[in-house]
Amino acid sequence: xxxxxxxxxPSKQQFNHQDFxxxxxxxxxxxxxxxxxxxxxxxxxxxxxxxxLSSYFRKTVDREKTRVLVTHIANIDVxxxxxxxxxxxxxxxxxxxxxxxxxxSLRDDKSYPYILLTDHEHxxxxxxxxxxxxxxxxxxxYPSGSAVRESLHLMQKLFPVRQxxxxxxxxxxxxxxxxxxxxxxxxxxKMDNPDEYKQxxxxxxxxxxxxxxDVINELVIKMELASQALDFEAAARYRDxxxxxxxxxxxxxxxxxLGEMDVIGFAFKNGIACVHLLFVRAGKVFGSRxxxxxxxxxxxxxxxxxxxxxxxxxxKETQQAIxxxxxxxxxxxxxxxxxxSLSQLAERRIKLTNPKRGDRSKFLRLxxxxxxxxxxxxxxxxxxxxxxxxxxxxxxxxxxxIQRMECFDISHTGGEQTVASCVVFNRDGPNKTDYRHFNIxxxxxxxxxxxxxxxxERRFKKVTEVDKIPDILFIDGGKGQMTQAEQxxxxxxxxxxSKRPMxxxxxxxxxxxxxxxxxxxxxxxxxxxxxEFYLPSDSPALHLVQHIxxxxxxxxITGHRARRNKVKRTSALxxxxxxxxxxxxxxLKFMGGLQQLRRASREEIAKIPGISIDLAEKIxxxxxx
Numbered sequence: 001x002x003x004x005x006x007x008x009x010p011s012k013q014q015f016n017h018q019d020f021x022x023x024x025x026x027x028x029x030x031x032x033x034x035x036x037x038x039x040x041x042x043x044x045x046x047x048x049x050x051x052x053l054s055s056y057f058r059k060t061v062d063r064e065k066t067r068v069l070v071t072h073i074a075n076i077d078v079x080x081x082x083x084x085x086x087x088x089x090x091x092x093x094x095x096x097x098x099x100x101x102x103x104x105s106l107r108d109d110k111s112y113p114y115i116l117l118t119d120h121e122h123x124x125x126x127x128x129x130x131x132x133x134x135x136x137x138x139x140x141x142y143p144s145g146s147a148v149r150e151s152l153h154l155m156q157k158l159f160p161v162r163q164x165x166x167x168x169x170x171x172x173x174x175x176x177x178x179x180x181x182x183x184x185x186x187x188x189x190k191m192d193n194p195d196e197y198k199q200x201x202x203x204x205x206x207x208x209x210x211x212x213x214d215v216i217n218e219l220v221i222k223m224e225l226a227s228q229a230l231d232f233e234a235a236a237r238y239r240d241x242x243x244x245x246x247x248x249x250x251x252x253x254x255x256x257x258l259g260e261m262d263v264i265g266f267a268f269k270n271g272i273a274c275v276h277l278l279f280v281r282a283g284k285v286f287g288s289r290x291x292x293x294x295x296x297x298x299x300x301x302x303x304x305x306x307x308x309x310x311x312x313x314x315x316k317e318t319q320q321a322i323x324x325x326x327x328x329x330x331x332x333x334x335x336x337x338x339x340x341s342l343s344q345l346a347e348r349r350i351k352l353t354n355p356k357r358g359d360r361s362k363f364l365r366l367x368x369x370x371x372x373x374x375x376x377x378x379x380x381x382x383x384x385x386x387x388x389x390x391x392x393x394x395x396x397x398x399x400x401x402i403q404r405m406e407c408f409d410i411s412h413t414g415g416e417q418t419v420a421s422c423v424v425f426n427r428d429g430p431n432k433t434d435y436r437h438f439n440i441x442x443x444x445x446x447x448x449x450x451x452x453x454x455x456x457e458r459r460f461k462k463v464t465e466v467d468k469i470p471d472i473l474f475i476d477g478g479k480g481q482m483t484q485a486e487q488x489x490x491x492x493x494x495x496x497x498s499k500r501p502m503x504x505x506x507x508x509x510x511x512x513x514x515x516x517x518x519x520x521x522x523x524x525x526x527x528x529x530x531x532e533f534y535l536p537s538d539s540p541a542l543h544l545v546q547h548i549x550x551x552x553x554x555x556x557i558t559g560h561r562a563r564r565n566k567v568k569r570t571s572a573l574x575x576x577x578x579x580x581x582x583x584x585x586x587x588l589k590f591m592g593g594l595q596q597l598r599r600a601s602r603e604e605i606a607k608i609p610g611i612s613i614d615l616a617e618k619i620x621x622x623x624x625x
Contacts, residue, residue, distance in 0.1 A: 025050060027048075027080045028045075028084045029080040030079045031049065031077065031079075038074070041102055042069055042103060064298040088338070092311055106291060106293045106294075113128065113140065113141065113147075115152065121187075125161050125162070142286050158241060159201075159207070162184050164176070169188050170188075172188035222238050223238035263326075264328050264367060265372075266305055266330060274378065275308050278367045285363075290370070301330060309332065310338065325351045388540040395539075403467075407552040408455055408473075408485075409552040409555075410477075412451075417560060418451050419438065419439055419559040421436070421438075421552050421556035422437075423435050425547075425548050435555060449480050452485070456485055463492070472504060473485060477507065489501065504522065504545075506545060516537075519533050573587065573622075577618065
């Protein structure tokens with residue numbers, strides 16, 4: 001890949017496309033379009049860069065989206081690639097990095113979980129995110145962690161194979177509760193029949209591959225043999241396994257002649273797109289998930305589907321799990337290029353198909369139905385949120401529309417590991433990409449006022465974009481916390497010349513019951529008295545306020561717990577200057593542990609090899625602060 005041309009035009013001047021196009025080659029590559037603020041607004045790829053970029057500047061352009069895009073172009077950056085496949089990969093990388101306004105964007109970097117049957121003398125069934133991280137048999141991917149947990153819970157009832165970690169397994173001296181519940185054969189201790197564990201592992205693997213019938217047939221044979229040997233207790237266990245498996249088989253829609261495939265249903269309405277993905281492995285639906293990509297106005301359905309395919313399957317977490325076949329309710333324009341590119345990346349044949357008949361079409365109709373249902377639910381939720389925004393505008397006599405709201409909350413335990421949260425709502429609801437945590441330091445423990453002041457100062461100190469300034473700033477607390485917000489906004493008044501937030505405090509009241517909150521409208525910035533008011537418990541406006549308050553509370557607690565757990569996992573020696581990993585190891589080994597080190601005097605610490613008197617002083621002081 002080689003860097004190409006960068007053509008720059010002075011700010012707020014019309015882009016001179018004639019001069020620019022003279023320098024563009026006919027090679028494949030990727031182009032980035034910038035606006036007058038030097039922000040990437042569109043990323044595209046082309047087999048022939050010159051032809052593709054020329055099409056934007058024709059006298060007659062059919063697509064409204066293209067016409068609007070061209071009016072915002074200030075400069076263009078071109079990167080030449082060796083092939084069109086390489087251009088596809090680079091385009092995905094740029095879209096993920098810049099999140100351009102005019103590109104369809106799938107904001108999902110999540111890895112997908114698998115079930116792993118470990119390569120061990122007594123294999124373990126476990127959930128794992130990264131494939132090939134450990135040796136063993138992988139089954140999946142599953143759409144979510146909950147789907148894996150549900151499958152593992154089911155497996156534990158069907159097959160008595162251990163699910164405990166190796167460290168737990170190695171240190172057992174007697175069987176655990178799972179053995180008593182007959183959900184594990186107890187390989188951690190001596191088993192009466194070691195071969196039985198191996199057989200159960202093999203049956204579990206067959207079940208995860210979707211070969212339920214083979215598992216049942218195998219168990220029927222074992223039941224008959226046990227019965228003939230007059231081992232009626234073992235025969236009864238096999239009978240119970242068979243009954244449980246048949247019940248599950250009746251509940252699952254299985255088509256054994258179908259292999260691995262992803263089934264993608266697409267629905268679009270009122271400017272919102274939904275892509276529903278069914279995971280089918282060994283003819284069995286492992287689970288499903290709905291995606292709602294960001295779609296610019298006047299975007300074709302084909303472009304949305306194509307963008308989803310590229311951004312989903314070029315993600316390093318999902319790239320390794322591309323199935324042999326992808327079923328689509330609508331094939332994108334460049335499906336042949338996408339198919340060959342994915343095949344090249346996966347190093348095996350990948351097919352994109354749109355079946356009209358047979359079992360595959362049934363899966364496709366199922367995916368389409370799920371996409372339409374998820375979209376209907378999303379639109380209903382969006383409509384509810386929008387109505388609540390309108391109701392809040394009426395209650396506050398707000399001049400114009402509320403586009404952005406932020407809420408701050410503080411969380412700590414006895415003043416330790418204080419964390420502030422900032423959550424953001426727009427007219428679609430929570431905007432989680434703009435959520436922020438603030439780790440608070442340098443204040444007296446438990447001083448919520450100082451914590452609030454520090455968080456607000458860090459948030460509004462360098463506000464440059466008007467779109468990032470909230471119309472309403474909610475403070476979870478009473479007048480004390482509100483005063484901090486008023487002082488911070490006054491301190492950085494120069495940042496709010498074009499737009500100044502309305503400050504509202506949310507006081508829980510004496511009973512602290514939902515629906516009885518006192519709302520305090522700040523008047524300090526306008527040199528008038530604060531106004532306290534209440535809203536009826538059935539008010540949609542109050543429900544919106546409660547929603548953003550509860551979300552900020554939840555997010556603050558999440559951040560605090562994460563910080564607290566990190567401190568628990570961190571050794572007290574890690575923050576001492578001059579004490580690296582090797583010295584920590586020597587200290588703990590020589591003294592016999594951290595507790596013994598805490599009890600040691602300065603002189604005793606100084607006797608440890610490699611520890612000077614000065615360093616011993618530092619260690620002692622740090623451990624006894």
